[in-house]
Amino acid sequence: MNKQTRLAIFDRLAAAIPDPTTELNYGSPFELLIAVVLSAQATDKGVNKATAKLFPVANTPQAILALGEDGLKEYIKTIGLFNSKATNIIKLCEALIQHHDGQVPQSREALEALAGVGRKTANVILNTAFGLPTIAVDTHIFRVANRTGLAPGKTVLEVEKKLDKSVPPRHKKDAHHLLILHGRYVCVARKPRCPDCCIADLCGFKEKTR
Incomplete structure (x- = not known):
């Protein structure tokens, strides 16, 4: 071609x-990161349904850690692989607080170092949250x-x-x-x-x- x-x-x-934009609902880079992690082998519609209940209660790393892994699972249990995703999200939130002042980093290397975040997820965040090509x-x-x-x-x-x-x-x-x-x-x-x-x-x- x-x-x-x-x-x-x-x-x-x-x-x-x-x-042209994502069909995942989000209001901040952190919410987008959580939604994208949840979307692996799941539909955007299913993720949006879960995050519509989760984000009003917990939409920061600190708030999700306050829920705890079991508390988080209650909000995302309708999503496939929710057990492993909950584990990864808790680790991800801990890393954001420890290494990035609770903010979503804007580099591929830092994003890929987070639990549950691979190259594809990192690219989505860089593009959709931060406007990179x-x-x-x-x-x-x-x-x-x-x-x-x-x-x-x-x-x-x-x-x-x-x-x-x-x-x-x-x-x-x-x-x-x-x-x-x-x-x-x-x-x-x-x-x-x-x-x-x-x-x-x-x-x-x-x-x-x-």
């Missing part, structure tokens, strides 16, 4: 998705990048690096959410909605649906 086609793809996605490759982005030919790769890291090099500069900040939302609602896994797709004529997918 050439540079002009990539630019046209992102221009069209940006026109079709005028407000990072791209977190989840299942939707991995599928769209490979299916369209935008940035084919066998691993998440390979796709991330290709997107990092090839996304047009003016779309770099929003590319993450443009691709996620396109993958979530149009370029879906089982039966992509090719007739409704704004980039169908630019896409390299050979088995387009009719």
